[in-house]
Amino acid sequence: MKTDKNQNEPKKPVRIPKTKSEKPMPKSTRTDMLKKQTIDALEKSLGIVTIACRSVGIHRSTFYDWMNTDPEFKKLVDDVSEITLDFAESELHKQIRDGSTAATIFYLKTKGKKRGFIERSEIDMNTNSPDFSGLTTQQIIEMLNEPDPDE
Numbered sequence: 001m002k003t004d005k006n007q008n009e010p011k012k013p014v015r016i017p018k019t020k021s022e023k024p025m026p027k028s029t030r031t032d033m034l035k036k037q038t039i040d041a042l043e044k045s046l047g048i049v050t051i052a053c054r055s056v057g058i059h060r061s062t063f064y065d066w067m068n069t070d071p072e073f074k075k076l077v078d079d080v081s082e083i084t085l086d087f088a089e090s091e092l093h094k095q096i097r098d099g100s101t102a103a104t105i106f107y108l109k110t111k112g113k114k115r116g117f118i119e120r121s122e123i124d125m126n127t128n129s130p131d132f133s134g135l136t137t138q139q140i141i142e143m144l145n146e147p148d149p150d151e
Helices: 025-042 047-055 060-069 071-097 101-111 138-147
Strands: none
Touching: 025 047, 025 060, 025 101, 047 060, 060 071, 071 101
16 A cells, blocks of 8 residues: 655645746735735634744744734734634633533623622722822821821
8 A cells, every 4th residue: 555655744834836937926925925824824723823823834923023014914913813702702601501600600700890790809099099299208107107096
């Protein structure tokens, strides 16, 4: 029986196709094609950059260079992140419907805070507190050492 000798070889980076005249494609066209392939791979990997880059044959630094220099590419990456978040939320809702106590508790802790489903106290720093900005350190220490009038 004849076997394919390439079966066990590691995947090679994607070869950029050449035009009909066998001349290399212009750099911008190749880059645009790689960006599109990267976005597609990012969707398939649910937003995991390393997996997407490997499948397209680019380095992670190239991905982040594109993110920092190409606003359109960044927007597409951000869109994939939102789609991934939507997917994760729908999976969470499925688990809640299936009766998962852990999924229900997680949902309530994250989305039910306004209804009292929290484990920690949250401190609102936007309250009317005394203004100590005009006091010296010594004055603040003296105030802290004064006996509490309610005691």
